[in-house]
Amino acid sequence: MFGKLAGAAFVLVVLMLTLGEFMVRADEFTEEDLKRWQDEYMSVVNKGRALWVSPDLGTNGVACAQCHPNAANTHPETYPKFQKQLGRVIALRDMINWCIQNPLEGKTLGLDDPRMIAIEAYIAHERKGVEMAPGKH
């Protein structure tokens, strides 16, 4: 039984290696690819930073950075968590929208809005290296 399975596996591996020569391999990437992906990521982080210090997210000129320099005190690693003031478990983007609506007196962003993703990317970037702690208050 084992011998049969091992044999089949061997044939499969040989087949894959042989066929591989003629196939595009999606799981290989170069240093240039890595650089491009990092650059793409950073361009979104930088858009998030620009929004973070911008008076344009709200209507009263207040910017996120006024209360959260370097996105401090946002605790992205603790979401989703029970937001005691709302009485339910929410994601970070819900809290971002709460801040846009209240201190910034602005209109909420769609949850898939590229600006929302950029803001999340900036917050996470400033918090990199901190251990995940979902649910932590």
Next chain:
Amino acid sequence: MNKSRMSRRDFLKSAGALAAVSCLPVSMVELAFADSRKNFSFAHISDSHIQHISGTKFVRNWDRGLIRAVAETNLLVPKPDFVVFGGDLAQLGKKEELDHGAEMLSKLDYNKVYCVMGEHDYYLDLGDYWSKLYGPHYYSWDHKGVHFVTLNSVITYDKWTYERWPTAMQRMVEMAGLDNPNGSPFMVGEKQRDWLRKDLEKVKKDTPIVVFSHSPIQKIYKGWNFWTEDADEVQALLKPFNDVNVIYGHVHQVQYNQIGNISFQSVMATAWPWPYPETYAQAESHLPKLTVPMNRADPFFERDATGWQVINVETGRAAIKYNLYNNTNRTVAFNPKTGHPEDIAFQNPARRIPPQTHY
């Protein structure tokens, strides 16, 4: 309770008004001496960041902070001798903001309001319009045996101030961003240090000194200008005196420290709280180890993490009572046995509570 206090209480018709008095965002400062007849107090309000939107519109949230502080300062009993405003009256140094802030401060029922220059007041016109309202940028006075000094600690390198920015408004905006890497470190500067040296020459070494500054006159975190570049030089000028208290704004949080003979204490903002610098994961900072942090702010209460303080300087040393919105009150008093300020309830690590953990 004396009779005047009772009558004042009678005047406050609702329990709600009384509750408001007990949590106002001003610093009430009491200087107490061994001879209690010398005791006096003053109130301290700081960091109101009045922010102009357009026309006659200002950010409501920050307005409410200052309006509330002023109204409640007027209700303090016994009445303090004077009021200090600790800087950052404006958000972008605009005439509209300084005027609107001055109008609110004019409601203070006090003969004297001493003002400190903040960077948000300064970097549009380098304090010109502020001076028209409040006078010189730095000065000193004596009151009931205490020598008071107000410094402008938010100036910076001439090259940054005079050469780097194409417009005055850009200079203002660049300095207004707390975490802006284009900013520049605060300092008192050589000219003002010379003035301070001369000012202190005539003061006896056993006279209690109270210094008001906007920045901390110590080095905590440069990235957010919780920092004074020439702090060491200023501290050296204060060193010969037995009892020195530096009271500063800018940081929007509870901080206290002791360096040699100098006690350092921060006051709360009326506008919004700031995170402690160690909560920024990408940089090192040096919050004084003595400091037991204020409770984490609840953003859903827009006045949370602001409060008022009573500072009692027994034999020239300060004890601060912090009264905080939606939070446990705090008292930080100088302990003569240890020679530094301590929180009377929470200094012992075993006594600390979960909201004091910032991360």
